[in-house]
Amino acid sequence: MIAVIKYNAGNIRSVAFALERLHVDFSITDNPEEIQKADKVIFPGVGEANTTMRYLKDRKLDVLIKELKQPVLGICLGMQLLCSYSEENDTPCIGVFDEQVKKFQPLQHEKVPHMGWNSLTPTHSWLDSDVANKFVYFVHSYFVPVNAYTSAITEYIQPFSAAMKKDNFYAVQFHPEKSATVGEKIIRSFLKQS
Amino acid sequence: MLTKRIIPCLDIKNGRTVKGVNFVNIRDAGDPVELGASYAEQGADELVFLDITATNDNRKTFVELVRDIARHVNIPFTVGGGISSVADVEPLLEAGADKISINSAAVRNPQLIDDLAKAFGSQFVVLAIDARKIANQWTVHTHGGRNPTDKKLFSWAHEGQNRGAGEILFTSMDHDGTKQGFAIDPLVKLNELLDIPVIASGGAGNKEHFIHAFTLGKADAALAASLFHFGELSIPELKSYLNGNGIPIRI
Incomplete structure (x- = not known):
């Protein structure tokens, strides 16, 4: 069973429908026991970092997430909140990845948010090599710089972490649930992890 | 590299697509x-x-339709039409819409943009603007272009951005339906003026028009309806043409 962590994230419904399309059993839950005993956990996210961290802390979900032992996939804001700090409203985050989330600073009138389809350069084998140079859908104004945990790089204004991995934690900045067949392939790659 | 987006637009009436669609x-x-x-x-x-x-x-x-679309469509989609309050939007978000577009209601009550951006995030709010050139001024119209207003395109788009819109969907009523190409000059000006993405709409008649919208007009995305629906231009054909002409595009 896959647990999708239920909280005030905008894309929970989209993630659920994507899992339905893959014929995967899942439940959307904020029940700590159910999350702990799930085979895999998906931590979605669309929204603002500070409000969301407060929501998670009030329910002690921040501690719960950090201590999970099964494969966990953070999506978009979910990935950013797995870092230690976000510049978005000066927010201390969960701290699985010891990295700081920064705001895009346009150099030549690039638009922010970074919105639309951009290509992936995988650097870690948890992502199938055939997603190399394929396009996935991004919507974000903050980013994680390239670091030791980076497992795919995308360029917008500068290179940044499109995906990361540390131990049992996997994370993607883009929206696999909205990235057509390439996104489906990436969700499947995560579901194959143990 | 971030690619330019191609966006088909579907008009829905009573849960069905209006206008014939000519696909095999x-x-x-x-x-x-x-x-x-x-x-x-x-x-x-x-x-x-x-x-x-x-x-x-x-x-x-x-x-119900939005939920069905979200269930079956694996790319982002925007829904619009008749949204005039945060309460109108909640069921659409819950049903799985990725973005909503607002038009007449925002002109009537600009605070709606602030409220929606605050409640759901800017990335969720597309401000659609229908405008026509009157006495050399791009004048904003509401109600499907029927009613002229005292708002002007550029100041209204800028205000929309400042209030929290995440994208501007600009339709030139002078070009819509003509198939003579997108309105390039206002696109250039919108791009200079704004820090958020601009979607060009109205006037697409052939593949070259999309190149013009992206290179001359500097649009981030281009929207068309009948051109795609009636099979005059297929999306694979358009995208391969754009790609061959050096436009960054997802193939």
Whole structure:
């Protein structure tokens, strides 16, 4: 069973429908026991970092997430909140990845948010090599710089972490649930992890 | 590299696609879900569904439809038509819409943009602007272009951005339906003025028009309806042409 962590994230419904399309059993839950005993956990996210961290802390979900032992996939804001700090409203985050989330600073009138389809350069084998140079859908104004945990790089204004991995934690900045067949392939790659 | 987006737009009335759709691989040309999924498969980057009836009676039908689209379509989609409050939006978000577009209601009550951006985030709010050039001024119109207002395109787009809109969908009513190309000059000006993405709409008649919208007009995305629906131009053909002409595009 896959647990999708239920909280005030905008894309929970989209993630659920994507899992339905893959014929995967899942439940959307904020029940700590159910999350702990799930085979895999998906931590979605669309929204603002500070409000969301407060929501998670009030329910002690921040501690719960950090201590999970099964494969966990953070999506978009979910990935950013797995870092230690976000510049978005000066927010201390969960701290699985010891990295700081920064705001895009346009150099030549690039638009922010970074919105639309951009290509992936995988650097870690948890992502199938055939997603190399394929396009996935991004919507974000903050980013994680390239670091030791980076497992795919995308360029917008500068290179940044499109995906990361540390131990049992996997994370993607883009929206696999909205990235057509390439996104489906990436969700499947995560579901194959143990 | 971030690519330019191609966006088919579908008009919905009573849960069905309006205007005939001329596709060989579609069983039911009126079914928005099947049509949307087919566009996604062909390589559309996003979809827009506009509820053109947008009466209270049809609201529930539309929300049900949005849920069905979200269930079957694996690319982002925007829904619009008749949204005038945060309460109108909640069921659409819950049903799985990725973005909503607002038009007349925002002109009537600009605070709506702030409220929606605060409640759901800027990335969720597309400000659609219909404008026509009157006495050398791009004048904003509401109600499907029927009613002129005292708002001007550039100041209104800028105000929309400042209030929290995440994208501007600009339709030139002077170009819409003409198939003579997008309105390039106002696109250039919008791009200079704004820090958020601009979607060009109105006037697409052939492949070159898209190149002009992206290179001359510097649009981030281009939207078209009948050109795609009637099979005059297929999305794979358009995208391969753009790609061959050096436009960054998702193939």
